[in-house]
Amino acid sequence: MSTNDTYYIPHKATWPVIGTGGLVMTLAGFANYLNGSAIGSTLMVLGLVIFIIMLTGWFTLQAGESESGMYSTQVGISYRMGMMWFIFSEIMFFGVFFGTLWYTRNLSVPWLGGAGTGAATNELLWPSFNATWPTNGPGKVGGDFEPMGAWGLPFLNTLILLSSGVTVTWAHHGLLAKNRAQLIKGLIATVVLGFSFVSFQAYEYHEAYTEMGLTLGSGIYGSTFFMLTGFHGFHVCVGAIILSVVLFRSWKGHFKPENHFAFEAAAWYWHFVDVVWLGLFIFVYLM
Amino acid sequence: MSAIVAEHEHDHHEHGPAKGLLRWVITTNHKDIGTLYLVFALAMFFVGGSMAMIIRAELFEPGMQFVNPQFFNSMTTMHALVMVFGAVMPAFVGLANWMIPMMIGAPDMALPRMNNMSFWMLVAGVLLLASTLFMEGGAPASGWTLYPPLVLQTGTALPFAIFSVHLLGISSIMGAINIIATIFNMRAPAMTLMKMPLFVWTWLITAFLLIAIMPVFAGAVTMLLTDRFFNTSFFDAAGGGDPVLYQHIFWFFGHPEVYVMILPTFGVASTIIPVFARKRLFGYSSMVYATASIAFLSFIVWAHHMFTVGMPIAGELYFMYATMLIAIPTGVKVFNWTATMWKGSMTFETPMLFSIAFVVLFTMGGFTGLMMSVAPADFQYHDTYFIVAHFHYTLVPASVFILMAAGYYWLPKWTGNMYDERIGQLHFWLSTISVNILFFPQHFLGLAGMPRRIPDYAVQFADWNMISSIGGFIFGASQLLFLYIVIDTIKGGTGIKATDEVWEDAHKHGLEWTLPSPPPYHTFTTPPAVVPTEHEHI
Ligand code: HEM
Ligand SMILES: [Cu+2]
Numbered sequence: 001m002s003t004n005d006t007y008y009i010p011h012k013a014t015w016p017v018i019g020t021g022g023l024v025m026t027l028a029g030f031a032n033y034l035n036g037s038a039i040g041s042t043l044m045v046l047g048l049v050i051f052i053i054m055l056t057g058w059f060t061l062q063a064g065e066s067e068s069g070m071y072s073t074q075v076g077i078s079y080r081m082g083m084m085w086f087i088f089s090e091i092m093f094f095g096v097f098f099g100t101l102w103y104t105r106n107l108s109v110p111w112l113g114g115a116g117t118g119a120a121t122n123e124l125l126w127p128s129f130n131a132t133w134p135t136n137g138p139g140k141v142g143g144d145f146e147p148m149g150a151w152g153l154p155f156l157n158t159l160i161l162l163s164s165g166v167t168v169t170w171a172h173h174g175l176l177a178k179n180r181a182q183l184i185k186g187l188i189a190t191v192v193l194g195f196s197f198v199s200f201q202a203y204e205y206h207e208a209y210t211e212m213g214l215t216l217g218s219g220i221y222g223s224t225f226f227m228l229t230g231f232h233g234f235h236v237c238v239g240a241i242i243l244s245v246v247l248f249r250s251w252k253g254h255f256k257p258e259n260h261f262a263f264e265a266a267a268w269y270w271h272f273v274d275v276v277w278l279g280l281f282i283f284v285y286l287m
Numbered sequence: 288m289s290a291i292v293a294e295h296e297h298d299h300h301e302h303g304p305a306k307g308l309l310r311w312v313i314t315t316n317h318k319d320i321g322t323l324y325l326v327f328a329l330a331m332f333f334v335g336g337s338m339a340m341i342i343r344a345e346l347f348e349p350g351m352q353f354v355n356p357q358f359f360n361s362m363t364t365m366h367a368l369v370m371v372f373g374a375v376m377p378a379f380v381g382l383a384n385w386m387i388p389m390m391i392g393a394p395d396m397a398l399p400r401m402n403n404m405s406f407w408m409l410v411a412g413v414l415l416l417a418s419t420l421f422m423e424g425g426a427p428a429s430g431w432t433l434y435p436p437l438v439l440q441t442g443t444a445l446p447f448a449i450f451s452v453h454l455l456g457i458s459s460i461m462g463a464i465n466i467i468a469t470i471f472n473m474r475a476p477a478m479t480l481m482k483m484p485l486f487v488w489t490w491l492i493t494a495f496l497l498i499a500i501m502p503v504f505a506g507a508v509t510m511l512l513t514d515r516f517f518n519t520s521f522f523d524a525a526g527g528g529d530p531v532l533y534q535h536i537f538w539f540f541g542h543p544e545v546y547v548m549i550l551p552t553f554g555v556a557s558t559i560i561p562v563f564a565r566k567r568l569f570g571y572s573s574m575v576y577a578t579a580s581i582a583f584l585s586f587i588v589w590a591h592h593m594f595t596v597g598m599p600i601a602g603e604l605y606f607m608y609a610t611m612l613i614a615i616p617t618g619v620k621v622f623n624w625t626a627t628m629w630k631g632s633m634t635f636e637t638p639m640l641f642s643i644a645f646v647v648l649f650t651m652g653g654f655t656g657l658m659m660s661v662a663p664a665d666f667q668y669h670d671t672y673f674i675v676a677h678f679h680y681t682l683v684p685a686s687v688f689i690l691m692a693a694g695y696y697w698l699p700k701w702t703g704n705m706y707d708e709r710i711g712q713l714h715f716w717l718s719t720i721s722v723n724i725l726f727f728p729q730h731f732l733g734l735a736g737m738p739r740r741i742p743d744y745a746v747q748f749a750d751w752n753m754i755s756s757i758g759g760f761i762f763g764a765s766q767l768l769f770l771y772i773v774i775d776t777i778k779g780g781t782g783i784k785a786t787d788e789v790w791e792d793a794h795k796h797g798l799e800w801t802l803p804s805p806p807p808y809h810t811f812t813t814p815p816a817v818v819p820t821e822h823e824h825i
Pocket of ligand 1: 660
């Protein structure tokens with residue numbers, strides 16, 4: 001019987017405990033750092049290093065197993081299901097922050113301004129509060145700020161991410177057509193676009209902090225703006241790193257038209273990040 | 288698609304478990320990991336239980352006796368968090384790990400390495416949480432709901448508690464993904480969806496709930512973290528945020544979360560009752576549909592926890608009626624269990640006793656839930672001992688009793704030894720009587736106005752509190768019997784070896800009873816050709 005109709009079950013796994021240890025160390029370090037303890041940052045960096053070693057080790061192991069043909073179609077289905085449900089969990093995570101934006105803009109800020117049942121709150125506590133968006137609340141938390149417009153860098157970034165969705169699909173077609181040059185070129189383009197998105201966003205943050213008075217502490221506008229775009233930016237970074245690994249593996253000759261789960265997973269993740277950005281562009285920047 | 292384990296010719300030494308303690312650290316075997324989860328959950332049951340004993344000792348009499356109010360509130364908070372995230376949820380994941388592959392004829396879980404990681408993430412999360420007990424300012428004392436602004440006053444412990452929630456979330460999501468992939472992708476070809484045991488069905492739906500809600504809880508606590516340390520204003524009205532927003536997000540997670548603890552409970556009950564009634568499960572498909580409807584409804588009723596917080600009247604009405612709807616599929620289930628027993632040739636071994644007690648006592652918890660769903664009435668019940676009685680009826684004589692039932696039901700399969708039936712029955716009667724002495728009086732206390740989460744109370748509440756505490760101590764002590772039975776059974780029990788089938792005709796109800804007791808390290812490396820079913824029409 002060929003390995004291809006068996007379900008591969010690994011017998012011992014050391015990376016999971018190592019990774020867990022690394023992650024706990026990172027988080028405990030971060031918590032210590034937040035509490036102002038001196039060992040915090042050291043612990044955090046150490047934990048992160050362990051975590052990254054784990055990621056490298058675990059993925060190298062899996063890539064090797066995959067290339068040596070140990071994964072049957074059925075194993076591949078498990079991985080695909082895993083990735084799909086992971087992305088679903090990410091959608092729910094972003095949903096929290098989109099929901100927060102919706103709730104504050106449409107409910108709690110108007111209530112503070114006296115809408116609905118909030119009349120007394122407004123009269124007694126903050127009679128001068130003018131409930132319009134963007135706002136940093138009746139306490140003008142964080143001081144005066146200028147909101148982020150949509151048509152400069154954010155629009156450019158929209159174009160960048162949308163084109164990167166096209167380039168990654170083009171790379172996929174290359175992979176399916178056994179055209180390795182197209183696969184590699186498409187991936188390079190995607191990775192470059194991804195990292196330029198991140199750079200532009202870093203520049204935008206810099207502008208916000210230095211020129212516009214807009215910070216994470218600028219009341220609810222600043223909180224929702226930076227939380228949503230920040231978590232998204234982080235996901236773009238992670239996605240671009242994953243795609244770089246896929247690029248490296250493509251260059252080493254990995255992946256076949258009928259077996260390239262890592263590529264597919266990276267592409268799904270990338271499209272997910274893309275769609276979240278569209279939501280951000282509409283609800284955070286445009287509206 | 289066939290599911291045959293790849294055993295590589297060159298590494299025959301890898302067939303069995305690793306030697307020594309390391310076996311448990313690096314194992315990818317679903318039975319080992321199931322055991323780890325179950326042992327961990329049992330340990331946490333006693334840790335959380337000890338905290339409950341401290342609470343009941345303080346409440347034994349009015350006045351302050353043993354602990355200061357801050358520590359008392361830490362105890363209620365930690366008791367709840369440990370019981371929910373450390374005991375009940377992991378225990379069901381343990382059962383899922385042990386039983387799902389054996390019930391669907393699969394060689395193992397779909398993603399064995401991730402399975403290992405999800406267990407260790409759980410341990411890490413609980414350790415981080417437990418470490419807060421020893422920190423400056425004490426463990427979180429805000430109640431398990433972690434409401435701001437109160438929770439933001441927590442001392443050094445706050446970021447640790449928040450990160451522990453993140454770790455527990457990661458653990459649950461990984462576990463849930465694994466369960467879904469296993470059920471969808473690893474079933475024996477003969478095991479069609481509508482032949483699956485209800486335990487498998489309820490876990491499938493629970494896993495979906497988990498993936499949907501754990502990220503929501505993670506998001507909520509992340510905003511707590513940034514509000515405290517990074518100047519954000521999510522839950523601060525001065526900056527345009529709203530503390531009530533936290534409550535909405537929390538309960539969007541929290542209500543489905545209580546179903547995460549009860550749906551697998553339903554599944555185990557539906558698995559055990561037919562075996563001891565010697566009938567098929569009544570209304571198999573209606574059980575599946577009821578489970579799915581409960582899961583769906585659980586997403587759209589969350590603000591019944593917020594009736595007194597302040598909501599537009601339309602919101603109060605909507606959440607009231609939506610909550611009442613849940614009673615319908617729940618009623619279907621209670622009806623089906625009862626109908627399964629109707630005219631059955633019943634015997635009353637310990638697992639069945641616990642299951643019957645579950646049906647009766649869970650129904651009471653459901654009824655008090657229905658009472659509280661009436662928004663104007665809930666203004667009286669909210670934040671009193673009435674709601675404490677409600678959720679303890681749904682959690683202790685329901686989830687915990689069914690976990691006990693599951694223990695008695697499957698221990699002979701897991702260990703190959705029979706447990707001591709006399710001690711089992713003693714454990715059952717002590718638990719069932721004491722749990723009612725413990726929680727029933729709390730209904731009266733609540734209706735009379737005793738608030739929850741307080742270390743001291745008016746003297747008019749003294750009598751029922753003392754009775755409740757006495758019930759609590761008996762209940763706590765009785766659980767040591769369970770610990771004894773588990774250890775005793777593992778070590779050989781009554782000396783009687785369990786047969787493969789263990790319970791009369793059990794093989795007609797579940798694939799696991801066709802395997803030897805204890806089952807070998809790897810089972811169903813080739814899928815079984817025929818599978819049993821509860822379904823009448825196949
Ligand atoms: C018929 C089904 C049910 C209904 C109608 C129902 C209704 C309610 C309502 C209205 C409340 C809020 C009471 C208040 O705060 O004033 C509540 C609280 C609660 N319920 Fe239920 N419930 C049901 C089943 C369950 C189940 C199955 C569980 C768990 C296994 C559960 C666990 C809880 C918990 C833990 C709380 C308290 C949360 C807290 O404030 O800390 N309920 N329930
Ligand atoms: Cu609820």
